[in-house]
Amino acid sequence: MRILKIALPVLILLAAQGCVEKNKDNFDRTAMLTNLGNNIIAPAYTTLASTTLALQNQANAFIASPGVASLDSLKQSYINAYVKYQAVEIYDFTPSQYMRNSFNSFPADTNQINDNIVSGVYDLNTANNIPAKGFPALDYLLYSKTAAEVVALFATDANAAKRKQYLADIVSELNTKAAAASAGWSGDYLNTFIQASGTDVGSSTGMLVNDLSMELERNRRERVGNSLGYVGIVSGGAISPYSLEAFYAMYSKELLIENLQQMKTLYQGGTGTGFDDYLNQIGADYNGTPLATEITNQFDKTILAAQNIPVDYATALTTNKPQMETLFLEIKRLVVLVKVDMSSNLGVVINYADNDGD
């Protein structure tokens, strides 16, 4: 009791001192969220929406007159939108929740796509159509055959009209959802995002760290691991180029590099305040190195490993497998640093479930 009699006044004194003293060793999460929301996340959705609008215009032009030239323009706008999409796939916030399901569930279910086209009856919102729409479906529709063959499928094939309709429906969904997400982030949601400045479940910092971890895991498993046959019992350990993102367009390398770079931008807050500053401010250490530096270096190593593979990833699986394995291990290293070290140092719960703790 005597101890408490001493301790309590000390606490009260400190409280008083805390109110007077302004210059303190604290980190302003609101400032970080303001930077990330205003300068990184919201603009990424604006950009995506403009590219999906262009995609829709090019798709309409191609549908109006299918030809090699209009297909080429459509493919360009598709690649452009797919690249810009990598900047937002990380986020799973209210205005764009589950966007990944509509946009990028790969590999595409080609049987489902063909069934939908032939029957002409489908509801793109059902679960079994998740791998039959979005960018992976476009990848299959636009790239799985030579340009002339693709044009023929849309111009002269028995199901050409239905195929055109399917293309229009998929592109329309992409554009509608991208526009809605962009509008959401430009509007009130930005304030909601900035104001949820805690670290608990549902806070913006907590969700960003979780989203970052999940996206890194997705890169490790789905963008690389599945194709190597490392992950998931289904492949039985055999390589599976078909599992790659943008397999038909042979664009998985560029998309992965873009994705990693965008995550690094989020982590560093672009030119403003980001998670690296947060970690430095609280003095997070990784065996003698600042944890922030360790993570930045690991981002660079991972991006370098992705760039170092000289051919497209489908080819690399047979010609440059050791380099693909290195890439896999570098991403894994990054996953551990973000999901374990960063989250723990920030006091953020990963994989949170609604439950009591002690």
Add this chain to the structure above:
Amino acid sequence: MLITMEIKQNIHITQPAVSKVRFAAGSAFAFLTKLQSAAPLIVFRVAFGVMMFLSLVRFAANGWIDALYIQPKFFFTFYGFEWVKPLGAAGIYSVFAIMMVAALLIATGYLYRLASITFFLLFTYVELIDKTNYLNHYYFISIISFLLCLLPSTGNIFSLKNGIPQVPRWAILALQLQMATVYFFAGIAKINTDWLLHAMPLKVWLPSKNELPVIGNLLNEPALPYIFSWCGMLFDVCIAFFLFKRRTVWYAYAAVIIFHVLTAILFPGIGMFPFIMIVCATVFLPVAFHEKLIQSAVDSRQSSINTNEQPIKTPQLSIFSYQSILIIVLAIHFTVQALLPFRYTLYPGNLFTHEQGYRFSWRVMLMEKAGLVFFHVKTANGKLIEINNHDFLTTQQEKQMSTQPDMKWQFAQHLKTVHNTDEVYAEAYVTINGMGSKLLIDPKVNLAAVEDDLTNKNWILASAQ
């Protein structure tokens, strides 16, 4: 009494020594069995029953019965309790419904013995289903309800009009001692270099709450984690002694309220625990307070309740009496309670890393530990393939398994069965109190071939400790 019997057989002991021991045992027995007002026990029982009922309702309303006991496809049983199985949806909902009724019966005092035994058995059963859900405060509730089974019934709350009954002193002492055990060992656990010298994990936890109104700004104060760590340790170690002393009990109880309310504000995730402790600690408050409380609660038309002034008869010291058996059971219980927190010393290495002897020791909010584990199984064609843990486990189970070695071994055994394989490997990373993440267990050890029991787990890497 046991001592007396043993000594009797020893012919070398002189007669005066025997009678001295017998006298000591006799006076201890007289002290423990001396009758006193049951008021503290009655208030405790009513409050505990009500708290349990509310906690169960909250638990059900949050959808946790479904999330924790119906959704999982696999359950992490406790060592020695592998036979405990979940009951399915209808079963578990019935168990919770019965517990709610039992909690209300405990509060009102109707069918007290049946209700307390039912509550203890069902609550403990639910806790034994899956160690994912282990919390010190659930363990605390199991123990308190076990003690309630042994304590004398004091009639239902409406019989109080006829006067407050009396109970032997040990009945109230047992509850006080259990509360003291919780605080004291929680305090002893805090005496480690991370907690006291590095203010970990509070140094991580406090600034992460700096958006809280009023106190938020204060939480950035670099000295605060140290002050809180030391105050928390001193509070836990000392509080029971001040609660036991009549002169300091009210100050100590005020400190209990301040301490638990503060933890409830800072760590909302701990749920009902602070409030359960605040309510249970009333058992230390003076008898007069409890009697006044009961008096004001009893129908005001009644003139006043008369404390039973029965002549106090001193029970005979006999090993076979009902009371002595209960006292012996309680003595064994508290001996076990005092030893369990130290069982970790039987294992080499760092307790925070290997967690052998971590549970059932009142180590509450003691470390910041996070982890990630990749499991690999060998397939029929001889290739090692990574498993997606989420295919088998809930997020809560994954989270708990990521830091606890024994759960990883259990999951490896499960993978061995479901994938019909002989080889399972775990690549597990953990960080403890902000130290850089390290490999926790030897990734080359085939966990499918390892036997696990209470002996040291030598597959946990020394380099991680």
